[in-house]
Amino acid sequence: MEQSALSTASFLLKGEWKMAEAYTIVFQPSGRRGEVPAGKTVLAAAQELGVGIEASCGGKGVCGKCRIIVEEGRFEKLGLVSGASHVSERGETEEKFFTEDELSRGYRLACLTQITGDLVVTVPEESRSVKQVILEKGKKRTFTINPAVKQYTIKLPAPTLEDARDDRRRLLDVLEEKEGLSGLTVDYPVLRTLPRTLRENDWLVTVSVWQGKEVIRVESGEAPHSLGIAIDIGTTTLAAFLCDLVTGELLSKASRMNPEIGYGEDVLARISYAMANEDGGEKLQRAMQDAVSELAAQMTGEIGRTPSEVDEMVLVYNTAMHHFTLGLDSRYVGRSPFAPAASDALDIKARDLGILINPSANIHSLPIEAGFVGADNVAVLLAEEPYNSESVKLIIDIGTNGEIDLGNKERLLSTSCATGPALEGAQIAFGMRAAPGAIERIEINPETYEPRYKVIGKDEWFPDISFTGAQGICGSGIIDVVAELYRAGIISKAGRINTKLDTPRVRKDDKGKAEYVLAWAPETAVHKDIVITQGDIRAVQLAKGAIYVGAKYLMEKYGIDHVDEVILAGAFGSYINKKSAMALGMFPDCALEKVQAVGNAAGDGARIALLNVEKRKEAAKVAREVEFIETAVEPDFQTRFMEALAIPHAKDEFPHLKEGDA
Amino acid sequence: MEQSALSTASFLLKGEWKMAEAYTIVFQPSGRRGEVPAGKTVLAAAQELGVGIEASCGGKGVCGKCRIIVEEGRFEKLGLVSGASHVSERGETEEKFFTEDELSRGYRLACLTQITGDLVVTVPEESRSVKQVILEKGKKRTFTINPAVKQYTIKLPAPTLEDARDDRRRLLDVLEEKEGLSGLTVDYPVLRTLPRTLRENDWLVTVSVWQGKEVIRVESGEAPHSLGIAIDIGTTTLAAFLCDLVTGELLSKASRMNPEIGYGEDVLARISYAMANEDGGEKLQRAMQDAVSELAAQMTGEIGRTPSEVDEMVLVYNTAMHHFTLGLDSRYVGRSPFAPAASDALDIKARDLGILINPSANIHSLPIEAGFVGADNVAVLLAEEPYNSESVKLIIDIGTNGEIDLGNKERLLSTSCATGPALEGAQIAFGMRAAPGAIERIEINPETYEPRYKVIGKDEWFPDISFTGAQGICGSGIIDVVAELYRAGIISKAGRINTKLDTPRVRKDDKGKAEYVLAWAPETAVHKDIVITQGDIRAVQLAKGAIYVGAKYLMEKYGIDHVDEVILAGAFGSYINKKSAMALGMFPDCALEKVQAVGNAAGDGARIALLNVEKRKEAAKVAREVEFIETAVEPDFQTRFMEALAIPHAKDEFPHLKEGDA
DSSP, rough: HHHHHHHHHHHHHHTOTTTOOOOOOOOTOOOOOEEETOOOOOOHHHHTTTTOOTTSSSSSSOOOOOOEEEEOOGGGGGGGOOOGGGGGOOOOOHHTTTOOOHTTTTTOOOOOOOOOOEEEOOGGGGGGOOOOOOOOOOOOOOOBOOOOOEEEEEOOOOOSSSSOOOOOHHHHHHHHHOOOSOOOOHHHHHHHHHHHHHHHHTEEEEEETTTTTTTEEEESSSSOOOOOEEEEOOOOEEEEEEEEETTOOOEEEEEEOOHHHHHHHGGHHHHHHHHSSSTTHHHHHHHHHHHHHHHHHHHHHHHHHOOHHHHHHHHEEOOOHHHHHHTOOEEEEEETOOOOOOOOOOEEEHHHHHHOOOOOOEEOOOOOTTTOOHHHHHHHHHHOOOOOSSSOOOEEESEEEEEEEEEEESOEEEEEEEGGGGGOOSSSSSSSOOOTEEEEEEEEOOTTTOOEEEEEOSSSEESSSOOBBOOOOHHHHHHHHHHHHTTTTOOOTTTTTOTTTSSEEEOOOOOOOOEEEEEEEGGGGGEEEOOEEEEHHHHHHHHHHHHHHHHHHHHHHOSSSSSSSEEEEEEEOOOOOOHHHHTTSSSSSOOEEEGEEEEHHHHHHHHHHHHHHHHHHHHHHHHHSSEOOOOOTSTTTHHHHHHHTTSSOOGGGGGGOOOOOO | OHHHHHHHHHHHHHHHTTTEEEEEEEEEETTTOOOOOEEEEEBHHHHHHOOOBBTTTTSSSSOOOEEEEOOEEEEGGEEOGGGGGGGGOOHHHHHTTHHHHHHHTTTEEGGGGGBEEEEEEEGGGOOOOOOOOOOOOOOOOOOOOOOOOEEEEEOOOOOOSSSOOHHHHHHHHHHHHHHOOSOOOOOOOHHHHHHHHHHHHTTEEEEEEEETTEEEEEEESSSSOEEEEEEEEOOOOEEEEEEEETOOOEEEEEEEEOGGGOOOOSSSHHHHHHSSSHHHHHHHHHHHHHHHHHHHHHHHHTTTTGGGGGGEEEEOOOOOOOOHTTTTTOTTTSSSTTTOEEESEEEEEEHHHHHSSSOOOOOEEEEBBBBBOHHHHHHHHHHOOOOOSSSOOEEEESSSSSEEEEEEEEEEEEEEEEEOGGGOOSSSSTTSSSTTTTEEEEEEOTTOOEEEEEEOSSSSSSTTTSSOBBBEHHHHHHHHHHHHHEEEEESTTOBBBBBTTTTTTTOOTTTTOOEEEEEEEEEEGSSSSSEEEHHHHHHHHHHHHHHHHHHHHHHHHHHHHHHHHEEEEEEESOOOHHHHHHHHHHHOOOOOOOOOEEEEEHHHHHHHHHHHHHHHHHHHHHHHHSSEEOOTSSSSSHHHHTTTTTSSSSSOOOOOOTTTTT
């Protein structure tokens, strides 16, 4: 501990550490964040914010288990900061726990690292005391399996002095004779190791062929089925799916925070970052390459396979994330006339994108539409197929950038809206991703104002169990709680907390701001009261208002005053409670039985495109044909948006919403 | 100097330095080599061997100009060695002259680096006191210009809110409308910077399109002509040609030593190295990537252009160099049944090969034939076109691996022979590449035994000038001198030096071995007598014997006893004297006027394939149709080879060789 006192002193001397100042810390991949006083250790901050980090020795710098990575980070309000100068210096005590490589990557011990500035910290898998559990359940969809990559197990004749054909030609000749595949090329990385692979198992090999055109992998002997990965890259969250490319089976899922959050909370901030820094675009891309590679390693590792067996990947994202991920110059996509660098579907080699799977695998990027309506919305459309439907569907894909589609087989409109990350659990006082410890369902008794709530990972509700281990609230919980606060009369139509109520649950914080206590400290794993603040409620209102207005504009353009069906999609991990969403006034009135929460439809669409190459043609068609409507430029947008903040927007517009429903 | 004494002492203590031991040192890119006593500095060794290194301060460790790079090296006879332990340690005096990066790449000051083991040293361009001059003159050949890459300068309509097509589509649409190019793809690296490039010059751009299929470069405005590079990668020497891809003009040439020489003198030693070391293949490839990238930088720099403007490259090489350069597993190509990894022509992206030109440029590798007869021989055939000829041609491509072709439009045979590097000036006591200071022509007076000789870079002959600045002898000089030694009666038919002659020019060295003094120390730039040793003569006999026997076998297989024409090709830089070659008995008898020395035909063929894409189809055809003859397996090979060592093989077999001719 002497060493850390020393380094604290050195910061004091340099004047870099101002007492009593507070900094923002963000933990990856959980996304938990909070304000912490300068000088606090990262471990202490993690414990306060409910981020589980292993620390067997109790934070004495002895066990070496609380390994974290200090990332370079950036917060919009503060401009560019470098993580390196925002923590105390590393001493010898710490260094001995790490390899040279780890040191260069910013590894630290959380218990010996003091916070001296805004910070993004990654908690690597091995240091997490709570392992991530993925709860997303996909809507049942019928997949036709027709992947871009197909495998062939073939036996080659061994070369002789009479038949000294080269290895490449020998392979292609058999593929043509036995499988009828002619005119194939062999991707360069495959050639490098071909001689040894062919001979390892007496000329019996399994060949992965892409689109009937190119050999992208050769394995000796009878190899296991090829793997494929689909990833929905959201502004705040990444959701990844590992599939068997032969059976279509979903083998593993994983999700994590978008690592680019360190360079800007929203896409415009990140575009600014990329423009303002010479290597800005490269840094954004590098962060994404690493995150995607890690997801591939994690998911394949879980089923005892390797990333090198992943022969195809499909990515979906909004237009900005598309540009960042592919490393395309993004400066012009954020300004009028908003022309993207590329819209059509692209196939790019994994090695060119720096993604560590089979280097010859193709990364298929679904086409983007227009403005910020990107490939993720195309994926939603692929999954929901409104273009094959008679009835008019309103599809709302909730994310930091929300997308709304309206239409049927006759006509299809789409728009985007700036929802913000609140409905994903981010920028909420106790917000978190849908992971064990997250409160996902809430009911509030309108007489006692006492809540019942359910935590992910526990079957029983509070107060049926007294210790729930709650750590925060995820997106579906946030929607629930605001709807319930209103139903119980704790908040007004305008969203204001009634501080005159006779309950200890409603109180004011140090700064006089009202809040509702959802869970008392002893019930929780964070040893703090979990509260909903006035600010949280406001964030939810802004999000739902933006969605509502967007949907109404589309209905007007389409010329209808009601929709047949409402589809609520989103990658926030836990199913949204459609009654709560309706009670909040998130979408125009519709019969509740015609409202459906489908989970991550963009992720489902990405999987469909991964497993059925024919669907990619459908994607190209729908991307071309859907009409993009820019709603934010409408003259009455601001007025209507302000009106839409109320809860519910207007009771008489929701004949289907009965008192008992919400 | 104290520091270097210290490090010497440390070597003595470790017992790593044995007094009076001699080590081999090889200088790159010149290829000069020699034995030096342990403890000598690299600068002293360079001065002794005639390798020009800048040293303004006279070797005091003050000026910092004598920068060299100590390479990891390997000499066949010694097994694997690492350069790092074969020189004295680096002290602080030295370190301050270099950046971190340079230190990690093995940079040293030659004056402070003592030799403590076998060594390969690179003298970087900036440290060379004699700049390389390339003297190769190509045979005049008619090129049809039809390159794989064509350029189009086009103007795009700027995007508007009504026409917000993406940049990629906008570009492809104009290329289709204006140039009729449909179905084009855009290579990924081009996409990354496309938005900025399009807008930099008000939507006027110059587009490089490969094979009418793929956009590989977009430059803003009207860009200069695309560049192309052809390289003949020999076992010992690399010869590179920079061309204008529109006019076909040869803009620059460069040559350098094959950097893989550090891993083995011949291809079999390098294959062994690649097999014995886990990263052996990678090291060989890395060395070649760097050398090719440097050649590109050097040649484009000379004409004020950049390597990023090089849109296409053609490589030719023997089968082993083909595998090393492309990083293909080479272990099976060296053992029966000698199946290569790939034979057909390949197009590989520059970025995949790690060659620093336009990353989207294709590296076109001409097809290889069989055994060690590779793409370089295909290039020779493309240049000489025996397959279009009525008369029967014998084509001898002299290199470390010699290739011989025989035939005409009816039938074409080829074989390879192990010539060794003597005829390229390597493994010869005073051998050097054809560069300024190299003796290239010799005549010896049969009465006085006094020579006349000519040095590259000087117009006058010795003894017309008394100081010639000679540094060594290049390949053509070596052939000349052996032929002249025989004509003057200084050596016998068996190649033995007659030490009984009354001339100071013939003498014995310390070990009693006979040698002929070609230049006395005062005439030279190396301040030493330049001599031809008995060993040098033997090396030339082995080389010419191998060629002669190979040619005779082909004639027998073809069923002829004389040839209509003899073509002498080779990348040794200075034109071979055909009379001397004939006098040595390098090839079967032929009318002297029907013997032609054509210089680097393989390099010419590579240029033809670079500039005319149609010729690549011809290459594929000839590679398939030429009959490869394995001569070394013939039962009487050894006997005939021994017979062929005599000079000339048999006087009566050379009716065309009159006394006055040689």
